[in-house]
Amino acid sequence: MATIKDIANAAGVSLATVSRVINNGPKVGEATRQRIKKIMLEMDYRPNANARALVTKRSASLGVVLAEMLDPFFATLAHGIETVTQERNVQILMSSGSIRRETELKAIETLLEHRVEAMVVHSKALDDATLIEFAREVPGFVLINRYIEAIGNRCVWLDNVAGGRLMADTMLRQGHRKLAVITSRYQIDDPAQRLQGIREALADAGIELPESNIEYSTPDHAGGESAIHNLMARGAEFTGVLAYNDAMASGAMTMLFDHYITVPDKVSVIGFDDVLLAQYCRPKLTTLRYPIEMMAAKAAELALAYAEGQQPEAGVTFKYTPTLVKRESVKAV
Amino acid sequence: MATIKDIANAAGVSLATVSRVINNGPKVGEATRQRIKKIMLEMDYRPNANARALVTKRSASLGVVLAEMLDPFFATLAHGIETVTQERNVQILMSSGSIRRETELKAIETLLEHRVEAMVVHSKALDDATLIEFAREVPGFVLINRYIEAIGNRCVWLDNVAGGRLMADTMLRQGHRKLAVITSRYQIDDPAQRLQGIREALADAGIELPESNIEYSTPDHAGGESAIHNLMARGAEFTGVLAYNDAMASGAMTMLFDHYITVPDKVSVIGFDDVLLAQYCRPKLTTLRYPIEMMAAKAAELALAYAEGQQPEAGVTFKYTPTLVKRESVKAV
């Protein structure tokens, strides 16, 4: 592949001049500029980004660490990030952490070896201390979907507790008193926080949530099915189901349907996330909207801004709140 | 950030020795090796991938150009690629072409500037000639979901014509004679090829497919709804619907449901892709499985192998064939 030197030789000028043309630098005669440009095109020259990064110490690239590629969220999150990188001509280096501590660590390290300027990390497996350490070391380090107080100004996150409250309040407002919760069995923050929010709202209303009305399962369709199955097997009573996410909610509806329990007439169901599925399933799912694309774009902007030297304000954080999307799966009792 | 020189100084050895340790090179005393490793850890040294790529002319990175990030399908594609890159310690640089010629071109060019060794491209907007040119220039250039004869050994693709035939045959075998097709309005290969396959199978069976029983719409849920809506508005008669993808099929079922036409009792519906949605919707969707994850992994392997110097065999190509997944949405008439 042609180098800047080849171009210089072909044009009978020095490296410096070619470099100036490449970077639209000043002080180049219009004639030479055009001539060099033509030659670059002919030899289809492409500047070597590695060489450039080496000397400038800037790479015009953003590292992204996804918790899990298969997550339905992946596409939306990635798209949110890309809206901002594309307009700034920033390249995305992407890895998935596969929700394993070691892999996540490896992903971040590799990105750092590539000297990405900024980094958006969706970490589910790394502990706070490690993340704080990275944040201190890398100016453009931003976390998404996670809040760590010590580095709150590097966090773009969803208020899951408020989300939990909102789910519960929605049911309460429709007169439901006997609720069941089907949530993720994985020991990560989100499910715990949502459950906490639910408990708070119910406590405020003086309503009890028996432990036996909570089922922990895999956070997908099958998990929703088995959760309802188990709940019914043990004779739990409920008129409303609060699901950890839309997939579980949809699984729950499937299983209820199989037991001839119609939604929302006999039982109401509320989901979380508002992924496409929520609009497709029958009845259409009432759920909470998780503005992930907006949040991802925000995270990318933030990461890039910090990388460019903008100082994170102290005491600030980027908290988003889920909102209710009313569809058909919740009905007054 | 510490450089190799800093480490050498701290250890009182030369750059070369440190480099040997980094690369697990031979001929380094065990004592020095351990000492240097310890120092690297202490100074948390990270080799600069750019510098290394510059001198070795190899980057241990794979470029991926997605046609469109938002498609749920592409999470699976990305995951397939990652299964192979992760085990080989290869970094993924990802871009989306947004189905625009200019953007796709830009994405490929940028990846080339980063000197990725290999490249998996899902191009929907670029013409054959351009793609052939890139393939000639870049050894590790592989296309996914597209077949170009001149570079067949660089193509990992699905036999859409066979897919179309299979859809039609499935309906025919169940006794359906009046079929409707709802397909994508975008002028890309896939829908055209599937339609061709459908037409071939019907022609073989001596069955007619009136133009008025074909609807072109957006390839998503809403498109499926409106397609059925239009079909019914113009009084088209059919007992079976062949959809371009699962999203459209699901939209079709929704709209049929709204018209009190039960699936599959009154009308059968078959989809394409077998995304998660197909298992979630009611009735569960009978569809064709698109082995995208396997194909993506294959494409990545191929790209990496070619990049390492393996010679593409002439006359070979990597064609995959969709298979039928029977669920509940197709019934004998």
Add this chain to the structure above:
DNA sequence: TTGTAAGCGTTATCAC
């Protein structure tokens, strides 16, 4: 087993 030094493709600081 270790060190020296050339060079990878750029940019940037000087001179001219």
Add this chain to the structure above:
DNA sequence: GTGATAACGCTTACAA
């Protein structure tokens, strides 16, 4: 306006 030339951080013959 243009041209030398010294970095940038690393690998790799070739010496020692």
